Amino acid sequence: MSITTAPDKVKLMQEQKLQELLQHISKNSPFYKELFAQHGIDINAIKTIEDLALIPTTGKEDLQKRNNDFLCVPKDQVIEYASTSGTLGSPVTIALTENDLNRLTLNEYNSFVCADGQPNDIYQLMLTLDRQFMAGIAYYSGLRKLGAGIIRLGPGVPSLQLETIQRLNPTAIVAVPSFILKLIQAAKDHNIDLNQTSVKKAICIGENIRNTDFSLNILGKKITEAWDIKLYSTYASTEMQTAFTECSHGRGGHLQPELVIAELLDEDNNLVPANTPGELTITTLGVEGMPLLRYKTGDICMYFNEPCACGRTSLRLSPIIGRKKQMIKFKGTTLYPPAMFDLLNEMEEVLDYVIEVYSNDIGMDEVLLHLLPLDDSKACDNRIRAYLQARLRVSPHVSYITAEQIQKMQFPEAVRKAVKFIDKRVNQSEGN
Template identity: 75%
Template sequence: MTFNETAFPTAQSTLQTQKLRQLLVYLKQNSPFYQQLFKQHNVDIDSIKTLADLSTLPFTTKEDLQQRNNDFLCVSRDKIIEYASTSGTLGSPVTIALTDNDLDRLAVNEYHSFACADGSATDVYQLMLTLDRQFMAGIAYYSGLRKMGAGIVRLGPGVPSLQWETIQRLKPTAIVGVPSFILKLIQFAHAHGIDVNQSSVKKAICIGENIRNTDFSYNILGKRITEAWDIQLYSTYASTEMQTAFTECCARQGGHLQPDLLIVELLDDDNQPVLPHVPGEVTITTLGVEGMPLLRYKTGDICMYDDDTCTCGRNTLRLSPIIGRKKQMIKFKGTTLYPPAMFDLLNEIEEVIDFVVEVYCNDIGLDEVILHLLPAEHTEAADRKIRAYLQARLRVSPGIKYVSLAEIQKMQFPEASRKAIKFIDKRV
């Protein structure tokens, strides 16, 4: 890929407009879903001449993908090389079919993502994440690192003892993993006399969880990791549907868009563009995808953007950490809550080892919240401290249920789950 990330926005806009028009022709010719959608909304693709014209096109939703998954396929089944699927966090999983060209595009995406996060061919990355079960991220990271020429240790998730044994034996320079698991690595190391700062690992690509606040300062998870381990952390944001990642650079002021692979809009509740630094729903249009391209797909993720030139020299739009998911927003006793903010709060409480947040509707249709907590010590004093802290920070008092280690693990890892579940939404 030869796209220049330091190019002026006008050059990016020209490229994206060209690719958008190619996408519209491709969808009209090959996508059963978009053929019907265009007909239903009287879409004249020849009228789309600029990126501003994108706003005249209809949206695609998660429900569309769930209900009509196969109608999004633009190639014959013999062209499909890989079947990936979403985790099903917000409903039934969605299958994303990739062609050989899509896998190449995925590799290019992650090659540039790792390069953005100061990676190079001299690095060795230990992959502490799911590499099977149709998980796109696993094959994406592996393919991108191969393209970069870096060393790869495919160890998979969990088992701190094996992770440390492998680190000590193979001397990786970087790890890719979930931040809360990195914290468990630190805790294991301290308990077993391992000096994390004497290890070979100097940086971590953090996936699946926020390590920063929206002002890019470290949240409690990021603080706990960096206070114990002198390690460089890089945030990422991606989804199976977009087949693209936003990754932090050395400036750590947001994840960089790859404008040759994706068009991104941030929209308010009225589907109008928001200004920089104002929360909006991430809405994406994939560029260069062959198997299952998407047009104006509403991800449900809420974040902010900045389009000023980054100190790293890139002129690409940057996304803040995800504030929350639109469908996961909780209205509890007059207060608006998002699960990620509650996770940050619970991570701050020393008396809480682990947790699951559950929301359900009461008998009059209002949101109710119950926190399933694994306490460090189940005492009255600890309970009072936890409740007082939550009341002070949230200004409301959610229900609390203390659970055992076995109970919390059963809730977080139901059968076939690829990652720990921290939020259970039982609202109809």
């Protein structure tokens, strides 16, 4: 299907794939068989995208409690076991068949093409390629299908990343934006001019680089002010086995309509209009092992449906505003971790940070910022506290810690990515 296919034809294609999904899960998924029976749902009455509203949503808690009941194939057909990072509670295992791995490859191939990837590119992968991390294998297999060169270097170790860039001359990197900042600092420390290297673009994963109006946020600005490279943002989750990736116009992550149906829902599970925050709810298309129907991701964002300047007619997602479960109610103010990340990234006096939220003795949210300050002077402390008060209108607790302490907090044993947010509230779990 072409990227410029008319929306009505795309909808017909999705509805045909939806029929196939409903038949598959009604026969093979213990969870969905039970759901349909409990709610008296006749899958043959679900004909259109609009009819999805007749089906209850599924949430992360369902997957955590009944993980194995979502499996739709015999175990001898499972080729790969991936898992979520456990950011919002216990990790969830996602089982993939050979066809699912091929679909994952297609998903990431489409994503790299959307982000101007070419067969003559060489990508340096600065991310985990083990520990059941689906994204790692997705990027690798998508780049193989693209025909591009791949350097599997893994996460961290800025000095090794820089040495490899100089030695192998990649044209692109795939990395977490905050790590790109560490790379920039390491280059300065070693008198390396990144603008004289071969790298011209970065696929940014795991963190926002834009505001909801698509302008670069502080993290994105800090990167591009120091390094003249093109940034492409991407958003995905293990459960949906699909990515939303920006094109060169940087106006939101493009939906891949042949792979997923996206709904954005309000608190009452009603569809929200364009340009309005809602919870991303997805229905996977073409997944064999663990397909999902109306699965609420917990991520709050907006969608835009006018055609993109790149010619694609598919829906686009804004940067993630926040995770529903991570919303903080602090002294009458609603805060989301991404907004606080932007604030702390903006402060020259703060070199690194971890945000901790916990419940006080009357059950209200409290915020504690673990900060690595520029220096330990009283003047630096005063500037930090005054800035936080001015920007947040409330004063969180502040704890100054060393670089060694912050490293231990951000990288506890066996984590796949830096922990920047710790949730110690009652009935909440640790994550970032």
